[in-house]
Amino acid sequence: MGQDQGRAGCQGERRLPTLSSVTLIATESLTKTYGGRVTALADLTVAVEPGIIGLVGANGAGKSTLIKILLGLLAPTSGRVRVLDLDPTTDPAAVRARVGYMPEHDALPPDLSAAELVTHLGRISGLPRAVARERASEALRHVGLYEERYRPVGGYSTGMKQRVKLAQALVHDPDLLLLDEPTNGLDPAGRDAMLALIHRIGTEFGISVLVCSHLLGEVERICDTLVAIDGGRLLRADRVSAMTSATDVLAVEVSEGTEDLAARLAALDLSVTREGRMLLVPLADDATYDLILGAVAELDLPLHRLDQRRHRVAELFATREPSHV
Ligand SMILES: Nc1ncnc2c1ncn2[C@@H]1O[C@H](COP(=O)(O)OP(=O)(O)OP(=O)(O)O)[C@@H](O)[C@H]1O
Structure with missing residues (x-):
């Protein structure tokens, strides 16, 4: 060589x-x-x-x-x-x-x-x-x-x-x-x-x-x-x-009462979108966590997850190989 x-x-x-x-x-x-x-x-x-x-x-x-x-x-x-x-x-x-x-x-x-x-x-x-x-x-x-x-x-x-x-x-x-x-x-x-x-x-x-x-x-x-x-x-x-860095979106999931929670968060002026069983809320600052936890406690719902969403690797290549991911 x-x-x-x-x-x-x-x-x-x-x-x-x-x-x-x-x-x-x-x-x-x-x-x-x-x-x-x-x-x-x-x-x-x-x-x-x-x-x-x-x-x-x-x-x-x-x-x-x-x-x-x-x-x-x-x-x-x-x-x-x-x-x-x-x-x-x-x-x-x-x-x-x-x-x-x-x-x-x-x-x-x-x-x-x-x-x-x-x-x-x-x-x-x-x-x-x-x-x-x-x-x-x-x-x-x-x-x-x-x-x-x-x-x-x-x-x-x-x-x-x-x-x-x-x-x-x-x-x-x-x-x-x-x-x-x-x-x-x-x-x-x-x-x-x-x-x-x-x-x-x-x-x-x-x-x-x-x-x-x-x-x-x-x-x-x-x-x-x-x-x-x-x-x-x-x-x-x-x-x-x-490659899967955290996004500025919080994902919250409760085992029941998803609709009630979505309505409560919207009433708190949070912009909520639904994705399957998950509710997605833009993370403004630490107060966003407190608002969500407060709403879950107030409605007495079983909290399954509350965390910052991560990027999926597939998103990085989405424009290149959409049919394979
Ligand atoms: N022996 C060969 N002679 C000529 N071209 C070849 C030969 N082997 C591979 N190629 C070409 O080289 C390129 C890369 O092929 P390669 O098999 O390494 O890709 P790959 O990513 O493993 O794909 P696949 O999963 O389809 O096998 C392709 O364009 C293929 O047609």
């Missing part, structure tokens, strides 16, 4: 972030063009810390291309990249030893059992036979397939197949998981279960996870950091908490 480093070096005056050892993934001016015509990634500079990271973007935004570069499966056209402080372009085997990959599509051999398949993939990762078998059982237990592990994969549901893919990504005990559209093809309950599983892996197992999705609402629920790309370019990278 000498030539690429030279190119990135020429752009040093732009003060690109330093690729430090605490950084999980970092790219500098990363560009990938296919056949010199299609630009999948364009001058992408981003750095993320360990945690659960959502990589979001519409179909064709460049997510899969980025994942393949992070794994050292594809060479960038120019720019620099580091994963766990390793360079996947020069040291792909070292990266893949510490990174688990769950691809978007699958070609699972239907006649093999999940235990055989995951053990085999563990052996390919370099684990001795007995260790691979033990680790495969453990990984299949983590994803909830322990009881079914000796059944042929061909008879599995889509959700079970997705979990086999997740188990094989976990088998060699990686420090980072790269998950490409892990909820693809799942029904709403299956999506919820998969998201909960990913969240548990990221929080309880201490493994960092990069979840790639075109569904912003999904990754927003489980990630601490979001990286949004569009047309191969960085839209925004930030912690979810920073």
